[in-house]
Amino acid sequence: MKWLTALLILLFAGAGVGWLLTSPERVSPDQLAGITPDLKLGEQVFYAGGCASCHAAPGAEGDDKLILAGGHSFPSQFGTFIAPNISSDKNAGIGGWSDEDLANAMLHGTSPEGQHYYPAFPYTSYAQMNVEDIVSLNAFLKTLPAVATPAPAHEVGFPFNIRRALGGWKLLFARSGWVVTGDLTPEQERGRYLVEGPGHCGECHTPRNGLGGLDLGKWLTGGPNPSGKGKIPALTPDQLDWSQGDIAEYLKSGFTPEYDSAGGEMVDVIANTSKLSDADRAAIAAYLKLPQLAAGDASD
């Protein structure tokens, strides 16, 4: 129950002095000025970000993964979150959203009404993304089918249903800058962008602390499987001894070097990474081979 006490303290902070600090952040309109959307890029960002894994109907396969009606549920210690409808419907979905709205949601976890989103929406990772990518993604999302039925509401009780309280959580866990720093080649930098940003690999492959935030000191070192038995494997080079080519192949076909095939939630991730370019898969693999990642000394 340590996390509960800590959260209640945060709530108080939210109610008092912290009120200003916990008020939702937004992008400034000049950040978005003059960006022309590119649909092809938007499609790649959609797959790099894995939006369909959560926002398509549970169990959807093939083209049904482009129907972003929501409905996936995410049980957590705070209650059950349900992924909303983000289809192009103007009422039930986000068809009416401006680029600024989507940028606020993905970079700051802030809704068009100025409320905080729950971190079940992995915006702490998406916060590392370029605004260019988000503008193109918004244009691409508008080309996908509209679904007029809203997704069910979250099943989250007091005090976690007070979105304002999340400001404190955000202050604690919002990441500023990259987890892995140091001299990187352009390929490794691209990999870092994909893994730490849109790919949100750390959301599953990094253990969490008592408050539900990622333990960045143990970046990508694996952890318990929140949805069942077994462990989410570590991806650091001291633990995962696959070659760069092996990792890239796994992200393309799902085959391990022993020709076992991936299982569990990773299958959905691979459905997305298989749609990326060979160069992007190689970049992800290059990042995962970085020696800084070993033994969790990524964040010094």
Next chain:
Amino acid sequence: MFSVRKTALAAALIGATAGAAFADGHANPAVKARQQVMSLYAFHLGTLGAMAQGKMDYDAEMATKAASNLAALTSLDQSMMWPAGTDSGSMEGTRAKAEIWSNFPDVGAKGKALADASMAMKEAAGGGLESLQAAMGPLGGACGACHKAYREPES
């Protein structure tokens, strides 16, 4: 004092019964058999995959041999290898999710999908590298679809 000793005793007893009830899947012949069948899938898939990925030169005869074995393996009647009570919640040493036993028809359909994809590979494997590569996607997809729903990650 008394209560401490009682708790210790209770803990020891629970430990003993849990140890007895929590059988080791590695020692269970049915669990061992199905894991070995899976390893044989992976072994034959390995030859086909290495050719598809250019890690091994394409050899029509060898590819056909591997694909024929895989097709034979995937057509085995596995019903005796999945007895009730051999899920990961009931014993150590298995990654088989309990959902297998509550969704038997779906598991069967996924097994059938694998057998179909293997038959297609058997037809395709000897017909040139491109034909083999084209059959690889659906085959891997059939393995993955079942592992997604019914296999725990390794612990």
